[in-house]
Amino acid sequence: MSHLALLLFVVALGVxxxxxxxxxxxxxGAVRLLPKPAWxxxxxxxxxxxxxxxFALGRPRRAPSAAPAGxxxxxxxxxxxxxxxxATPEEDEEFLRRCRERADAQRRRAxxxxxxxxxxxxGRGDGDGGEGRDGDGDPRPS
Numbered sequence: 001m002s003h004l005a006l007l008l009f010v011v012a013l014g015v016x017x018x019x020x021x022x023x024x025x026x027x028x029g030a031v032r033l034l035p036k037p038a039w040x041x042x043x044x045x046x047x048x049x050x051x052x053x054x055f056a057l058g059r060p061r062r063a064p065s066a067a068p069a070g071x072x073x074x075x076x077x078x079x080x081x082x083x084x085x086x087a088t089p090e091e092d093e094e095f096l097r098r099c100r101e102r103a104d105a106q107r108r109r110a111x112x113x114x115x116x117x118x119x120x121x122x123g124r125g126d127g128d129g130g131e132g133r134d135g136d137g138d139p140r141p142s
Contacts, residue, residue, distance in 0.1 A: 012048055019043050019051035022059065030060035 020043050028036040039058045043050035 016043070016047040016051045019054045023054060026060050031058055032060065033057050 020040070023031075023036065023039045023043050026036065031039060034042070039054055042058075043054050046053075
């Protein structure tokens, strides 16, 4: 029985603290029925009843989220509110063209580096160098 009483006390304390923070963090113009400082006093002085009254009568109504009317966009990661956008379609095309050029240049450099590395390995295997290995890296018969 004492565990149930303790659990109810902890739940009531959590609801009271949440209500108190909700009163303090809410917009003063959107609070209903009483001014925000009055709600803070009610919730502070009447912990259980004040919290219930706050949630039932004083808490600002949350505006329903405005869901898009049509199908989801093909690239939803582009739809966040603070994303930088091109002012004109020409600027967007210019950006994409520069991205393609950079990617092509990176591929070309990687291909050249790979070819150069392949040429150096073949060049090392041609000379004797005292290692006792043939061009393939296998030991030479004596």
